[in-house]
Each structure stands twice: as C-alpha cells, then as structure tokens.
Amino acid sequence: xxxxxxxxxxxxxxxxxxxxxxxxxxxxxxxxxxxxxxxxxxxxxxxxxxxxxxxxxxxxxxxxxxxxxxxxxxxxxxxxxxxxxxxxxxxxxxxxxxxxxxxxxxxxxxxxxxxxxxxxxxxxxxxxxxxxxxxxxxxxxxxxxxxxxxxxxxxxxxxxxxxxxxxxxxxxxxxxxxxxxxxxxxxxxxxxxxxxxxxxxxxxxxxxxxxxxxxxxxxxxxxxxxxxxxxxxxxxxxxxxxxxxxxxxxxxxxxxxxxxxxxxxxxxxxxxxxxxxxxxxxxxxxxxxxxxxx
Numbered sequence: 314x315x316x317x318x319x320x321x322x323x324x325x326x327x328x329x330x331x332x333x334x335x336x337x338x339x340x341x342x343x344x345x346x347x348x349x350x351x352x353x354x355x356x357x358x359x360x361x362x363x364x365x366x367x368x369x370x371x372x373x374x375x376x377x378x379x380x381x382x383x384x385x386x387x388x389x390x391x392x393x394x395x396x397x398x399x400x401x402x403x404x405x406x407x408x409x410x411x412x413x414x415x416x417x418x419x420x421x422x423x424x425x426x427x428x429x430x431x432x433x434x435x436x437x438x439x440x441x442x443x444x445x446x447x448x449x450x451x452x453x454x455x456x457x458x459x460x461x462x463x464x465x466x467x468x469x470x471x472x473x474x475x476x477x478x479x480x481x482x483x484x485x486x487x488x489x490x491x492x493x494x495x496x497x498x499x500x501x502x503x504x505x506x507x508x509x510x511x512x513x514x515x516x517x518x519x520x521x522x523x524x525x526x527x528x529x530x531x532x533x534x535x536x537x538x539x540x541x542x543x544x545x546x547x548x549x550x551x552x553x554x555x556x557x558x559x560x561x562x563x564x565x566x567x568x569x570x571x572x573x574x575x576x577x578x579x580x581x582x583x584x585x586x587x588x589x590x591x592x593x594x595x596x597x598x599x600x601x602x603x604x605x606x607x
Contacts (some may be wrong), residue, residue, distance in 0.1 A: 316571070316572075316573040316574055317465075317576075318577075319577045322581040324586065325588065325589035326589075328460065329373060329592060332593055333374055339596070339599060342605065344599055346376065346598070346599035347377075347378055348370055348375060348404075348405065348406040349380065349406070349407050351391070351395075351408070351409045352380070353382045353386050353410075354382075359411075362410060363379065369588045370592060375595060375596075382394075388418060395409070395422065404430065405430060406430050406594065406599075407431070408433050431450055432591060433453065434449065434486070435481070451490065453586075453594065454587045454590075455483060457583060459490055462540070467540050470496070470497040472498045473498070473501070474501070474518065474519040475513055476523070477503045477520070477521070478502075478503075501517075514536075515536050517536060517539055518539055520540070521544065522542070523544035524563045527549060528564075529564070530569060531568065532568040535569055535572045538574045540576075541569055541575070541577070542577050543563055543566070545562040546562065546580070560579055562578075564576070564579075566579070
C-alpha cells in the first residue's frame with residue numbers, strides 16, 4: 314500500500330488563513346504587522362523565495378517593507394539598514410535572505426538583527442531560548458515540520474525520530490524541537506560522519522531528511538510504515554521541462570512512498586510551510602511588541 318502524500322500546500326493555506334484572520338483583528342486595533350525582507354543581489358533561487366514571501370505577506374494583509382539591494386552592497390551599508398529597521402517601531406520583523414554575497418559575513422548580519430524582530434529564529438538569543446525550552450521565535454522550516462506532523466495526527470510521543478542533516482537552519486533546531494516535552498520524541502541526528510546510516514534509519518518511526526543531496530534516503534533504508542519528511546529542494550536536469558530542470562527532494566520519492574505510511578512531496582510539501590510559519594512569526598512579533606494577543 315502506497316503512503317499518504319502529505320499536502321503541505323493545503324496545510325500551509327490553512328495556517329495562512331488563520332494568520333490573515335488575526336491580522337484583521339490587529340488592524341482593528343490600529344496595528345498592521347510589517348515585515349522587511351532584505352535581498353542582496355539577484356540569486357535566482359533567492360529571488361523566487363523572496364517573491365513567495367512577499368506574496369504571502371500581501372495575502373495576509375501585512376505590510377511589506379522589503380528591500381532589494383545590489384550585489385555589491387557593502388557589509389557596512391547592510392548593517393546600517395538593519396540598524397535603522399531595528400529602531401523603526403512600525404517594522405515588526407526583519408529577515409535577511411541567505412545566502413549573502415561572499416564579501417558579507419552572514420553571522421555578523423544575523424547577530425545585528427534585534428532578537429525581538431528576528432522572525433527567522435536564527436539570532437543566537439532565539440537559538441539559545443530554543444535550546445532552553447523558553448518562548449522564542451521558532452525557525453520556520455523546523456516549526457513547519459512539527460505543524461505538519463501535528464495536523465496529520467502523526468504520533469510523536471514516544472516515537473524514534475532520525476534527522477539526516479545538522480544545519481543550523483533545519484537539522485539542529487528540528488532535533489531540539491522534537492525532543493522537547495510537547496513532542497516527546499527520542500531523536501538521533503545523523504550527518505556525513507555517521508557510520509551505518511541505513512541501520513539507524515531503519516529503526517526510525519519518523520525520518521526527516523535535510524541533507525541537500527538527491528537520493529539520500531532510499532526505500533531499503535526505511536522501516537515499513539515509517540513517516541518520511543523530505544526537506545530537500547534540488548534542481549536536476551530534465552529535458553522534458555520547459556525550464557530544462559525539475560525539482561526533487563533528498564528522498565527517492567517514488568520508491569520510498571511504497572514503504573512509508575506518510576511522505577511529503579517536493580514541491581508542495583515542507584516548502585509552503587516555511588513561508589506560512591514566517592508570516593505566523595511576523596504576526597507574533599507584532600503582538601509581542603504591542604503587548605497584545607489576538
């Protein structure tokens with residue numbers, strides 16, 4: 314029996330509709346949640362991501378204060394812009410689209426964003442609060458994964474979860490999140506130094522793959538009935554497509570879906586949830602900064 318395909322796009326639409334409803338309530342109190350997305354350069358993938366974020370802001374009724382800066386923008390200039398946005402009380406969230414050009418230090422830029430406006434959840438203060446279990450902005454992709462599991466009524470309490478990938482954006486934070494008491498999973502984080510990976514993944518009830526490499530998880534690595542969450546987005550050549558490429562995840566989808574009980578597709582799986590949780594965080598930032606909850 315083939316796996317249930319998790320419709321991340323529909324679940325994301327539900328989240329965004331709820332956010333839009335709450336934004337309307339905030340507007341009645343004279344507050345319009347506002348996000349500034351900063352893009353430096355014209356990396357095609359980054360331009361696409363930023364466009365998706367801006368469309369979501371508009372659909373939710375939020376204010377879009379986005380800035381598109383030239384590739385040669387200096388680090389000093391970028392830090393100055395962030396400082397101004399930190400001081401602007403009408404801006405509730407700041408997101409700098411990564412990766413940045415090589416001449417700019419990414420961590421320095423992340424550190425410059427006020428933790429209260431860090432809707433990506435990457436600032437060391439928010440990362441530390443995540444680790445300690447304190448209230449903070451949760452990184453959007455890990456949070457989105459947890460919402461997907463919850464909405465699909467997938468049991469995490471007492472489950473064994475294997476995360477493949479140790480990035481600061483997905484692997485590490487989702488490992489921490491799922492091990493917290495509200496999810497109560499026993500989590501193993503694997504990476505390029507892990508030996509006997511298939512032996513480890515075959516013991517998992519839930520496998521989250523965020524390796525950045527197509528075909529990382531194959532059917533022979535998955536226990537019958539396991540839940541598979543594919544975070545990867547990879548472009549591979551495809552002459553049948555007008556663009557000359559197609560998007561695939563990190564999972565051998567066609568074969569793994571014959572073994573798994575639930576699986577996320579690429580696209581329309583985890584990706585839409587990332588943007589949905591970003592506008593969720595922007596709403597939360599506006600509420601916190603105004604001492605409100607709607």
